[in-house]
Amino acid sequence: MFLKVNNLKKYYSQDEHLIRDLNFSVKEGDIVSFIGESGSGKTTFLKCLAGLEKINSGSIELNGKILDDQNTFVTPNERKIGFVFQDYPLFPHLNIIENIKINLEKRFLSKIDYILSLTNLQNLSNRYPDQLSGGEQQRACLARALVREPDLLLLDEPFSNLDFSIKLSIQEEIHKIVKETQTTTILVTHDIRDTFNISDKILIFKAGILQQYDNPVSMYCNPINCYCAKILGDLNQVNIKNKIYYLRPEKIMVTDFSDFEGEVEKCLFAGKEYKISAKVNGETWTFYNDYPIKKNKKIYLNFDNKDLLEFDSTCSNFFTLNQ
Structure with a gap:
């Protein structure tokens, strides 16, 4: 498996466990949606993957390399992980091509034209963020993350700020882009409707505990408990x-x-x-x-x-x- 999470625990005090004994693995190129209500621990988990939070016990392994365990901690800038936040943090004083290039290693410069074409931004590259729609800004953030060829892409509530009229098309575009680049992806959301048509697997999380992890069809038809059944439909x-x-x-x-x-x-x-x-x-x-x-x-x-x-x-x- 490409991503392995073993017995992960995260807490700020012994009385406040945010994540308890989390175990799951992801195949290379798969899209896994992480579903949970507000406060369930899903954003904390993304921060642990990205190296923004250190886990208390257990391990995270990506592409055969330990990122975090009792003896090892790889810093965020050394992890090959792309992160797309929900509020599109593009630099407002830079145009799209400049946003994509910022702090970009020279070896990735040759990929810019390909990524712009893949994300359908080739005709918008000289525009500034305030000249783009929400969907275009989302694609620009995705392009900035993917041009660096990450081993893992993290998407934090990527559809929450999009109008319903464009949400479906952006979901389809993201699915097409990450599948074409074969980028293993973890997508965090509170809305199950954002995940059925783009996920290889869905992970349902509540109170810091994994409830069910399966493909969308199996999970919808055979929910393991009532919480999962209700959150799915x-x-x-x-x-x-x-x-x-x-x-x-x-x-x-x-x-x-x-x-x-x-x-x-x-x-x-x-x-x-x-x-x-x-x-x-x-x-x-x-x-x-x-x-x-x-x-x-x-x-x-x-x-x-x-x-x-x-x-x-x-x-x-x-x-x-x-x-």
Whole structure:
């Protein structure tokens, strides 16, 4: 594996553990999205990777080289790691080409034209940051990081300041660029919607503890606990023979007859389909349908039992230090 994190602990005091016994590895060229709510420790982890924070125990190994363990600490400028922050820290008094060149070693100068072309900035290289859109500034930061041929690229909330109208295109561009350069990438975000279409794997983090690490499809279909299930998408609660299960909205379908009769409470247009809420056995189920259904209409709903998810009755569990 290209990146190996073993038994990593990070704390500022014995009573304040930010990261507990973190273990995972990443293949070369993969994009891994690190998901967690505010305060979960994800930004602290990025700082540990970059060398901006020293770990308390465990180890970080990149491309066969130990970066941080009990006996070794490689300083940030000696780690081949590129970092793109969420607030686009470009120097305002320098144009894009000057921003990319700043402190750049001579051996990388020949790559500038290629990186400008790859990031579609070749016609914007003489502009200043305040003359660029948010997406263009993001690409400029990416170009500045990639021209140095990093072993690892760290992206901290790269889409949080982008308008919805351009977010998807920037996600696709970043995916294309890092895959073409085969740059191993860790992307940190709080929004799972930013990750499904660009990640090889997703890591879900809560309270400093890894909850699940898997590819997006496996994780979405087989969440390991209820916290992961909820953070990955909406859930419906389904009562079958006095036992509680959970079900994704897209797994529910309208049928001619079933054991589950409901009454439509709400029908909202959601672009290519309609998002419908119906009261079923005292519970509100949400599902999607190709056509609208009028409020108060009686309907029958069905699903495949293999799509049912089973968790604790309150659907509130997640892994803690003692699990």
